[in-house]
Structures are given as C-alpha cells and as structure tokens.
Amino acid sequence: RVNNIGEIYLSDSEIEVRYVFVNNLVGTELEFDVIVEQYLEVFDTNHRLDESEHIQEWFHISCSGDIEREFEDFTIHNIEKYYEKEKNKNPLSDSLVPIIYKRDLEQIARNFLEKHYPEALSKPIPIDTKELANRMGLSVEMREITEDLSVFGQIFFRDSNSEFYDSDKGVYYSEDVSAKTIFVDPKAFFLRNLGSVNNTIIHECVHWELHRLAFELERLYNDELTAISCKVIGGIAESDVDSANWMEWQANALTPRIQMPLAMFKTKAFELIKHYREKLNTAETIDVLEIVVDELATHFVVSREAAKIRLIDVGYEEAIGVYNYINGKYVPPYKVKEGILNRNQTFSVDYKSLVIESLHNPNLKELIDNGTYLYVDSHLCLNSPKYIEYDIFGKPYLTRYAKLNMEECCIIFTLTLDFKNRYGKQYYTECVLFKNAEGLSFRVVFDGDENISSQEKAALIIQYNKEVNDILKRLPNHFPEALKALMKWKDLKNEELAEKCLLSSKTIQRMRNEEG
Numbered sequence: 001r002v003n004n005i006g007e008i009y010l011s012d013s014e015i016e017v018r019y020v021f022v023n024n025l026v027g028t029e030l031e032f033d034v035i036v037e038q039y040l041e042v043f044d045t046n047h048r049l050d051e052s053e054h055i056q057e058w059f060h061i062s063c064s065g066d067i068e069r070e071f072e073d074f075t076i077h078n079i080e081k082y083y084e085k086e087k088n089k090n091p092l093s094d095s096l097v098p099i100i101y102k103r104d105l106e107q108i109a110r111n112f113l114e115k116h117y118p119e120a121l122s123k124p125i126p127i128d129t130k131e132l133a134n135r136m137g138l139s140v141e142m143r144e145i146t147e148d149l150s151v152f153g154q155i156f157f158r159d160s161n162s163e164f165y166d167s168d169k170g171v172y173y174s175e176d177v178s179a180k181t182i183f184v185d186p187k188a189f190f191l192r193n194l195g196s197v198n199n200t201i202i203h204e205c206v207h208w209e210l211h212r213l214a215f216e217l218e219r220l221y222n223d224e225l226t227a228i229s230c231k232v233i234g235g236i237a238e239s240d241v242d243s244a245n246w247m248e249w250q251a252n253a254l255t256p257r258i259q260m261p262l263a264m265f266k267t268k269a270f271e272l273i274k275h276y277r278e279k280l281n282t283a284e285t286i287d288v289l290e291i292v293v294d295e296l297a298t299h300f301v302v303s304r305e306a307a308k309i310r311l312i313d314v315g316y317e318e319a320i321g322v323y324n325y326i327n328g329k330y331v332p333p334y335k336v337k338e339g340i341l342n343r344n345q346t347f348s349v350d351y352k353s354l355v356i357e358s359l360h361n362p363n364l365k366e367l368i369d370n371g372t373y374l375y376v377d378s379h380l381c382l383n384s385p386k387y388i389e390y391d392i393f394g395k396p397y398l399t400r401y402a403k404l405n406m407e408e409c410c411i412i413f414t415l416t417l418d419f420k421n422r423y424g425k426q427y428y429t430e431c432v433l434f435k436n437a438e439g440l441s442f443r444v445v446f447d448g449d450e451n452i453s454s455q456e457k458a459a460l461i462i463q464y465n466k467e468v469n470d471i472l473k474r475l476p477n478h479f480p481e482a483l484k485a486l487m488k489w490k491d492l493k494n495e496e497l498a499e500k501c502l503l504s505s506k507t508i509q510r511m512r513n514e515e516g
Contacts (some may be wrong), residue, residue: 028068095243109257129201149188
C-alpha cells in the first residue's frame with residue numbers, strides 16, 4: 001500500500017470519454033468541455049518499497065476550435081480534475097444545434113433583437129426585414145425557386161451554383177450564388193396563409209444566426225452541402241434528419257416572436273382593444289377582435305393568421321374564436337374563455353368530419369340522431385331555444401348567448417394531425433388555430449370525458465323535452481283550463497306570470513276566467 005504519494009503515471013488502459021459539452025462562443029468558434037475517465041498508477045516516495053496503486057480519476061479538458069476552419073486551430077487550454085458538471089451558457093446538441101426549450105423562446109427572440117434590431121424592443125414598430133438582413137451581413141433576392149412552390153426560402157452558407165425555376169419559360173436554370181444570400185419565393189409562403197415575404201426573410205435570418213454550426217458540421221461529412229431550403233409544408237428539403245427537424249422547428253417558432261416582440265405586441269394589442277371597445281361601446285372583447293387582428297397584421301406587416309396566433313400566445317385566448325374558416329366558409333366569431341380549450345381542440349368542425357367521427361363513435365351518433373344536438377354555424381350545439389334561433393327562412397343560427405358561452409352548449413373536438421416527426425407535430429398542433437392552412441389534414445375526435453358538462457346538460461334537456469311532450473299530450477283543449485294546467489306545472493302564481501309576461505295580474509286572472 002502507498003503511504004506517501006510519489007510519482008504518478010497514466011496506466012496502460014485507454015482514456016474513456018464520458019461526456020462532451022459544447023458551447024457556442026462567437027460566430028463558428030466552439031468551446032468543448034471534454035470529460036474523460038482514466039486509471040492512474042501511483043508510486044510511493046520510498047522506492048525501496050516498490051509499492052504502487054491504481055486509482056480511477058475523472059478529468060475536465062477545456063478545448064476550443066473553429067468549425068468553419070475544420071478545427072485547424074484546435075487548442076487544449078486546461079486540464080483539471082473534474083468535480084461536477086457546470087451549466088453550459090449556450091448548450092448545443094451533438095449535431096451542434098442549439099438546445100432550446102419552448103419556455104425559452106421569448107427570451108431568445110429578445111436576445112436576437114437586442115443584437116440586431118434593438119429599436120423593436122422600445123416601441124411597437126414593424127421590422128424592416130431587408131434592413132435586418134443587411135445588418136447581419138446578408139443579402140435578399142426574390143426568385144422563383146421550384147415549379148411546384150414547395151420551397152418558400154433558401155439561405156446559402158457557401159458559394160455555390162444552384163437551380164431556380166423560370167415560370168415564363170417553364171424550365172429550370174443554373175446560376176452562381178454567393179454565400180450569405182437569402183432567396184425568397186414570393187409565391188410560396190410557409191403553410192400558404194401563415195407566411196409572408198417578411199416572415200420568410202426573418203426565418204432564414206434565424207437559420208443563419210443559430211444553425212451555421214450545424215451546417216458546418218454536416219459539411220465535414222458532405223462537402224456538397226451549400227444551403228438550407230425550407231419547405232412550404234414544414235421541414236427542410238432533402239432531409240429527414242432529426243437535427244434538421246429541430247432547426248426548422250426553432251426557425252418556425254422564433255420568427256413570429258421576432259416579428260412581434262412580446263412586450264411591444266402586448267402594448268399595441270391592449271391599445272387597440274381599448275380603443276375599439278370604447279368606439280363600438282361594447283364590454284365584450286370578442287366584438288372587436290377581428291378588427292384588432294387586422295390592425296395588428298397591418299401594423300407589424302405580418303399575415304392575419306400570424307397576428308391571430310400571436311394574440312393568443314400573449315394571453316388573449318378569445319382570439320381563438322375569430323377568423324375561422326371551415327372548408328373555406330367563414331365561421332362567425334365566438335368567445336373562447338380562458339382555459340377551456342387546449343391548443344389542439346376546437347368548437348368548430350366541418351360536416352364531413354363530423355359524420356365520419358359519428359360513425360366511429362356511437363355515443364356521438366346517438367346525440368345527433370335523437371336531436372339533442374344540432375349542427376349549426378360549423379358547431380355541434382345543444383338543441384335548445386337558449387342557444388339556437390331560426391331566421392325567416394328556417395335556417396338555424398347560434399344565439400348571442402351561445403356565442404358568448406360556447407363551453408356551456410357546444411361540443412369540444414380534439415384535432416389530431418398525422419405528422420412524421422415529433423418536432424413538426426409539436427409546431428403544427430399549434431397550427432390548429434388556422435385549420436384552413438393548405439397541406440395540413442386533421443382528424444376530428446370526440447372525447448366524451450372532455451364534454452361531460454355538455455352531456456349532462458343534454459340529459460337534462462332530453463328529460464325536459466320528454467316532460468313537455470307528456471304535458472302537451474294531457475293539455476286541455478280549452479284555453480283557460482290549459483293555462484291553469486301549465487301554471488300548476490310550473491308552480492306559478494298570477495303575479496309571477498304577470499311579471500314574466502309584462503302584463504297585470506288582473507289580466508292574467510281574466511284570462512284564467514275567460515273574461516273578455
């Protein structure tokens with residue numbers, strides 16, 4: 001046994017790498033914290049004893065290098081005993097994609113603006129996207145990219161020769177492209193309605209800001225890679241790699257938060273809501289939200305759908321009930337109270353999906369077949385005069401009370417989306433908020449547990465209707481006797497009925513006695 005530590009040597013066993021933590025420094029420069037395990041042979045200071053021991057130790061090796069230079073400048077700065085993992089400031093995945101959680105999106109968007117467009121954080125202003133790109137050293141060009149409009153934007157990280165489409169001639173052509181160039185196809189927006197030219201430019205700027213390292217790492221294995229191409233239906237063209245899906249989710253999620261910064265967007269939204277509620281003399285926010293959504297879209301130069309979703313993001317859940325379209329048909333506004341709907345739930349459903357789901361769900365089918373619920377204004381609503389009225393042509397529509405209390409009378413449906421990657425699914429589930437987006441197919445699902453209160457009300461209505469039918473069958477044909485029977489059924493006195501009918505109690509008495 002070693003009593004006094006003398007010389008220490010590395011044992012013949014191999015060094016085993018336990019962890020590698022990667023931080024982004026500046027540009028494409030990386031900092032590595034490599035944690036290794038190694039056996040050491042320790043000798044006693046008294047060489048005559050010829051004693052030694054093998055011990056196991058972990059070490060922290062600090063390194064850095066520039067990936068764009070293919071780590072030709074790789075440097076080891078320090079080696080020390082490893083005690084515990086320190087929190088990384090700018091953590092990256094093993095593909096060098098930033099590790100970003102949904103809860104961090106607002107702060108990351110704010111950091112981006114502080115660096116490149118700080119004035120957007122001090123007052124509600126639209127972002128000049130070409131100026132933003134210019135500040136980041138990027139150039140923007142409008143160009144048709146593909147014949148089928150499947151790609152809405154591209155950003156080139158290296159000089160390249162790329163193909164573009166000429167719709168006038170109906171052919172593809174090649175052109176030399178410089179690095180740091182963004183190409184935007186103005187005809188092909190992300191998910192058609194959600195995107196816009198400005199949206200696309202910021203989307204590509206986010207790729208440049210966050211994903212150059214991942215791009216350079218991929219180039220180490222594929223030197224023909226020169227650009228990221230973003231597809232209209234989501235994802236990155238010619239890539240099914242997990243890291244690519246992560247990158248696209250990050251760009252999709254951050255873009256509207258950069259275009260409409262949280263604090264400034266809330267300030268402008270509050271200002272507009274207050275203004276229009278006073279102007280229209282209404283206490284209900286839902287009455288002004290369509291105007292507000294349009295004003296916000298115009299002010300921040302974004303699409304109507306993007307403004308609506310951002311309004312919901314910042315806390316105005318009532319906006320879920322405005323600017324909805326079912327199979328291209330406009331759905332009148334309705335109020336959605338806070339906490340009633342999850343992001344993948346809705347009160348609105350198209351008739352075909354409703355029929356298909358009723359065939360799969362006998363409970364839903366029974367509620368429709370027995371007349372307890374009616375399909376009205378793209379909602380499945382309790383069949384009661386409190387919630388449904390009819391116009392002069394006999395067409396049903398929701399009462400104002402129903403529109404302000406949807407959770408009381410309308411069925412909640414869950415929308416499921418079949419999407420091949422979990423990052424896309426997380427993002428597009430939020431896109432339930434604009435179900436009319438092209439390229440997305442949802443399945444409507446009826447969940448009885450989500451609609452217990454509505455089903456309880458339905459049961460009460462069924463019981464009430466049965467009771468009414470029984471009374472009508474036994475009702476005398478003579479008016480005074482029929483009036484007396486109904487008053488007895490409802491336990492109403494002359495004075496109470498008179499108050500409800502805005503008549504005098506003497507008039508009620510004369511009607512009971514059949515006096516003229």
